[in-house]
């Protein structure tokens with residue numbers, strides 16, 4: 229049953245299983261295990277980024293396609309939901325049509341880019357996605373009458389998903405069951421479903437064919453696979469998944485703007501998360517996204533504590549000053565790539581821990 | 582049963598690379614169930630001729646016909662679908678995947694299941710069985726779990742042949758299948774090729790340098806030289822031709838070839 233749910237793709241390493249279970253349990257019970265707004269924000273971000281990074285790995289790790297337009301699709305989903313909620317009010321109806329419209333728009337865009345550029349060399353596709361994504365970001369910030377420009381959009385979501393809504397009067401396990409918590413579980417369960425759907429896709433005959441195309445497109449054609457169709461379909465699927473992750477973010481934040489969805493910084497973060505976790509395995513997305521976001525969120529705090537504690541040691545305390553957190557994140561990244569060239573999951577599986 | 586068309590035919594097939602004519606007006610037809618050896622010195626255009634038939638290269642002029650229908654403008658996978666299969670002179674596999682997965686992918690392509698997104702690949706037991714059956718035939722079953730990149734060269738050559746056997750197309754083209762294989766493996770592969778022809782009625786084109794192999798397998802020999810077809814006929818006849826003796830066998834005179842009557 230469990231193996232079926234995982235599409236036969238079990239972690240195949242004891243330590244990896246343990247790590248994944250820790251992530252799963254922590255996210256599933258986050259509101260109770262780690263009370264507080266900040267930790268709930270972090271948990272929701274992790275859920276959303278697991279989906280986003282997994283959808284990118286579908287393209288990069290499985291199909292071997294380098295795209296720089298992933299945040300564009302993420303943004304299309306977020307803006308779809310955001311615009312619908314702004315335009316037709318905070319109802320579930322707007323939420324659903326906005327999300328569907330975002331996903332469809334992402335699919336159409338991806339199809340067009342794919343058919344236009346995947347016939348040619350892989351580097352051409354990468355360049356086209358870079359150009360299209362940059363143009364899209366400029367367009368979004370220019371069309372401020374629609375998108376709110378750089379300021380983005382603030383909007384209301386269905387009341388049952390907001391902190392103002394209380395399900396019960398009493399607290400349960402010391403936590404108030406309010407709309408924010410319901411919104412978290414919406415994010416959590418949708419993320420789990422999307423992740424399992426992607427796990428199925430990569431283990432399906434289609435997913436196996438993608439790996440063949442990645443390995444040797446020339447031979448894949450010679451045994452009868454139409455490589456362009458496979459690459460294009462992978463691009464579309466990955467774009468739709470990214471758009472759905474974007475919709476989740478739009479619902480969770482009740483705000484959508486260029487900085488939270490479209491920025492090149494997020495694109496780079498996604499790339500780093502895929503590489504740290506391990507390309508070509510969706511479990512890599514889970515570990516990559518979790519570790520990266522935890523580091524991004526708490527490294528600064530942790531370093532503040534360390535700097536205070538070591539204020540007597542002159543050189544060391546400057547090194548761990550909170551402003552240097554980005555430097556340390558860089559160091560962590562270089563170390564992880566150096567020691568785990570095939571990512572954390574690749575390392576764990578090879579080690580047969 | 583319309584028997585009017587040969588299964589495969591090339592008409593005036595030509596390809597030019599800049600000023601160099603690599604295949605020069607080659608016309609030949611191949612009967613169903615025949616095994617034709619294609620010989621010629623290095624650079625004669627044998628591999629290029631294959632590339633034109635299976636579609637990796639497009640002809641400058643001329644036509645390729647399958648069952649009387651022109652397929653000259655079709656893409657590689659379209660030609661594969663219609664029944665043209667091809668193994669490569671330079672091993673051309675899926676290096677990071679397992680040996681079994683390489684063959685399974687061929688079986689999956691043949692069953693047209695590549696676009697199935699919703700089932701688990703491993704649940705298609707018949708594809709795995711088909712893969713294992715072929716691997717047993719080429720004696721690679723013990724290495725089914727290994728990654729292709731880690732395989733010795735000889736085993737990669739066997740897998741190259743295995744992929745084409747798994748494809749089992751109407752027309753099968755082997756480009757020096759036994760080159761680089763250890764001596765005791767060669768007869769296994771040759772037996773398999775013979776079986777494809779006699780038991781399965783496949784049409785086979787075989788590029789091969791070893792004369793003993795050609796003699797034991799081929800019904801017919803085609804000789805290419807500088808891209809042009811210079812001889813075409815039964816093995817004994819062709820081997821005895823002076824042009825062949827000069828152009829191809831000149832360096833390695835073959836005593837038994839002289840017993841051929843035709844000239």
Ligand SMILES: Nc1ncnc2c1ncn2[C@@H]1O[C@H](COP(=O)(O)OP(=O)(O)OP(=O)(O)O)[C@@H](O)[C@H]1O
Pocket residue numbers: 598603621622623624625626627628629630670
């Ligand atoms: N893509 C290409 N571009 C330019 N020239 C090519 C190309 N492919 C083949 N040639 C040339 O065409 C000629 C025929 O090459 P081909 O590989 O068909 O020979 P071959 O008969 O298979 O030789 P061998 O026995 O060495 O395999 C050679 O001179 C080669 O350099």
Ligand SMILES: [Mg+2]
Pocket residue numbers: 627628629670756
């Ligand atoms: Mg050749």
